[in-house]
Amino acid sequence: MRKSNKAPFIWLAPSLIVLFLITIIPTLFLFYTSSVNWELGLPWSDRTFVGLQNYLDIFRDFLFQQAVKRTIVYTVFSVSTEFVFGYIIASFLSRKSVRWKGLLIGTLIIPMTVTPSIAGLIWRLYFNPNYGIINYFLHFFKIAPDWYSYSLAMSSVIIVDVWQWTPFVALILFAGLSALPSTPFEAALVDGASKLQIMRYITLPLLKPIILIAILLRGMDALKMFDVVFSLTGGGPADATELLSMLVYRTGFYQTGMIGLASAIAVVLLVVIILISQLFIKILGEKREEV
Amino acid sequence: MRQKIQKRDNDTLLEGNLITSQLEKRKLNLFIDISGTIIIIFIFLFPFLWMVGMSFKDRIQTFQIPPAWFFKPTLENYRDLFSREIFGHYFVNSLLVVAFSVLISLLIAAPAAYALSRFNFKAKKDFSFWILSVRMAPAISVVIPYFLLGSLIGILDTKFVLILSYLTFNIPFAVWMLKGFISEIPIEIEEAAMVDGYSRFEVFYKIIIPLTATGFAATSILCIIQSWNEFTFALFLTTTNARTLPTIVTQFLTFQGVVWGEMSSAATITVLPAVIFAILVRKHLITGLTFGALKE
Numbered sequence: 248m249r250k251s252n253k254a255p256f257i258w259l260a261p262s263l264i265v266l267f268l269i270t271i272i273p274t275l276f277l278f279y280t281s282s283v284n285w286e287l288g289l290p291w292s293d294r295t296f297v298g299l300q301n302y303l304d305i306f307r308d309f310l311f312q313q314a315v316k317r318t319i320v321y322t323v324f325s326v327s328t329e330f331v332f333g334y335i336i337a338s339f340l341s342r343k344s345v346r347w348k349g350l351l352i353g354t355l356i357i358p359m360t361v362t363p364s365i366a367g368l369i370w371r372l373y374f375n376p377n378y379g380i381i382n383y384f385l386h387f388f389k390i391a392p393d394w395y396s397y398s399l400a401m402s403s404v405i406i407v408d409v410w411q412w413t414p415f416v417a418l419i420l421f422a423g424l425s426a427l428p429s430t431p432f433e434a435a436l437v438d439g440a441s442k443l444q445i446m447r448y449i450t451l452p453l454l455k456p457i458i459l460i461a462i463l464l465r466g467m468d469a470l471k472m473f474d475v476v477f478s479l480t481g482g483g484p485a486d487a488t489e490l491l492s493m494l495v496y497r498t499g500f501y502q503t504g505m506i507g508l509a510s511a512i513a514v515v516l517l518v519v520i521i522l523i524s525q526l527f528i529k530i531l532g533e534k535r536e537e538v
Numbered sequence: 539m540r541q542k543i544q545k546r547d548n549d550t551l552l553e554g555n556l557i558t559s560q561l562e563k564r565k566l567n568l569f570i571d572i573s574g575t576i577i578i579i580f581i582f583l584f585p586f587l588w589m590v591g592m593s594f595k596d597r598i599q600t601f602q603i604p605p606a607w608f609f610k611p612t613l614e615n616y617r618d619l620f621s622r623e624i625f626g627h628y629f630v631n632s633l634l635v636v637a638f639s640v641l642i643s644l645l646i647a648a649p650a651a652y653a654l655s656r657f658n659f660k661a662k663k664d665f666s667f668w669i670l671s672v673r674m675a676p677a678i679s680v681v682i683p684y685f686l687l688g689s690l691i692g693i694l695d696t697k698f699v700l701i702l703s704y705l706t707f708n709i710p711f712a713v714w715m716l717k718g719f720i721s722e723i724p725i726e727i728e729e730a731a732m733v734d735g736y737s738r739f740e741v742f743y744k745i746i747i748p749l750t751a752t753g754f755a756a757t758s759i760l761c762i763i764q765s766w767n768e769f770t771f772a773l774f775l776t777t778t779n780a781r782t783l784p785t786i787v788t789q790f791l792t793f794q795g796v797v798w799g800e801m802s803s804a805a806t807i808t809v810l811p812a813v814i815f816a817i818l819v820r821k822h823l824i825t826g827l828t829f830g831a832l833k834e
Contacts, residue, residue: 254657254738255653255659256659258649258650258652258653259650259653259654259665261645261646261649261650262646262649262669262713263650265646265709266669266706266709266710269702269703269705269706270672270675270680270706273683273684273687274675274680276683276686276687277679277680277682277683280682280683280686291690336578339570339574342571344567344568344571345571345574345575346571346575347575350579351575351579352820353817353820354578354579354582355578355582356813356816356817356820356823357582357583357813357816357817358582358585358586359816359827360763360767360809360812360813360815360816361586361809361812361813362766362767362769362783362784362805362808362809362812363767363769364767364769364784364785364787365784365805365808365809367787368787368790368791368801368805369585369589369801369802369805370585372592372798372801372802373585373588377603378600378603378798380588380605383603383604383605410581410582413582414582415827418823418824419824419827419828419832422824422832423832426832457831457832460828460831460832461828464827467674470676471676471677471678473677473678473770474769474770474784477773477787478791481791492676492678492770495678495679495682496678499682500685500774506682506686510682513676513678513679513682514679516676516678517676517679520674520675520676521671521674521675523674524670524671524674525671527674528670528671530831531670531829531830531831532663532667
């Protein structure tokens with residue numbers, strides 16, 4: 248039935264050509280700009296080739312090291328919180344007796360579709376120490392944290408991420424839980440296993456690939472987080488929430504215009520995320536073969 | 539054995555106050571169900587509803603503490619918002635950029651998706667996974683060369699460059715989604731049609747496309763949502779002419795504190811289309827967001 252080996256390539260050609268032009272060429276160009284010394288505003292011809300100097304510079308740079316640390320803290324805290332709450336919500340949704348599941352799922356869909364830059368802006372109002380709704384609720388407990396302060400700014404960003412993306416983790420895990428076979432659970436109940444034992448030895452191992460998929464997807468998103476931080480804290484106060492993406496923005500565009508350095512940071516971020524995505528792809532491939 | 543029993547007792551104890559009868563257990567379950575439902579709705583829906591509510595408050599009500607739970611809604615904020623030329627301009631830009639980018643993406647992605655689900659060739663797996671990793675690339679990295687090349691060619695601040703940059707995430711996403719939908723159509727239908735003298739191309743647009751219409755609709759809606767919400771490219775590549783709605787935050791960040799009501803109305807209008815679309819395609823949302831790892 249198949250006419251020739253060339254057939255698939257005619258179908259693939261448009262996407263191959265377009266993706267080559269709009270992704271491969273820009274990426275190569277990014278690698279190139281990461282090896283030049285050039286400032287925004289100068290004529291393009293004023294650039295000088297510096298090889299790997301930009302990379303050496305950023306790795307020695309205190310701001311970069313701090314941004315890496317913050318990005319890791321941000322990613323670890325938000326993803327793990329999302330996983331814990333997501334798992335609890337997913338287990339709750341799997342209870343047979345819970346009614347209004349449609350309403351609950353509809354509710355969960357809303358935060359993750361809210362435009363992230365807008366979510367940052369709105370939560371900025373909610374976090375306002377004087378007029379914000381959050382401190383209004385907290386005053387019943389006699390606490391009034393200053394969410395804009397240096398020590399709490401990172402927590403505010405994490406809270407917004409957790410609000411937006413816990414539902415995503417919850418819905419993935421809920422879908423995963425619903426698809427689990429029932430036999431192992433019945434057998435465990437017959438053997439008198441406790442709820443915790445069932446979770447530890449049956450549910451979590453069976454759910455492992457799906458948990459990994461959820462965590463990796465969230466992890467990659469958290470590593471490249473930009474819009475929420477931009478509108479919630481702008482990286483501040485005093486660098487407290489300066490994540491890697493914000494550092495790229497500030498180095499390359501907002502304050503200094505050091506395109507070479509910004510490109511080098513961007514390449515580091517790109518490489519890290521592509522490496523993680525290979526892990527994701529591997530798990531995805533294995534999962535697809537099962538089906 | 540005793541330990542086991544002890545442990546089980548402890549677990550039961552953990553679940554609530556001493557469960558003595560079936561009836562109390564049922565009561566406890568009802569309590570968990572109701573309080574869980576309330577907590578989920580409060581945490582995840584309330585912030586959204588509060589934003590919508592705020593957009594209908596007047597200036598005094600927005601700053602009122604304790605907050606105004608009940609108030610006479612006013613359209614003042616929306617009137618102020620629409621009286622700013624900028625808002626309508628951003629809105630139209632958003633519409634155009636999203637529409638063109640999604641349309642072009644589907645046109646380019648559909649044949650690729652068909653090839654990946656129907657043909658067997660050597661590099662098939664590599665190609666589909668390469669496409670997927672393109673989708674993962676961080677916008678902040680891709681945007682730098684776009685900005686520089688764009689300024690060298692002189693296309694910055696145009697809808698064209700924005701549409702182009704949105705293709706970088708829409709095409710891979712659409713290929714991956716449509717591939718899933720096309721693979722669900724039994725290949726026998728196609729073979730029968732080809733026996734009847736249909737060419738591959740005719741099979742594709744006379745049979746596959748109509749049969750996967752819902753898949754196409756779901757894919758385009760998911761593409762619309764991600765493009766509508768896109769911020770990084772829009773922020774870097776545009777300044778005034780081609781700005782889209784998500785970048786309106788930069789307008790409000792400068793004089794924040796005064797116009798909460800107007801801010802909320804802008805937020806509500808920006809967010810609402812995405813939310814409505816997402817609820818429409820809720821069945822495919824998780825499949826889409828996990829790139830087909832989970833099917834519902």
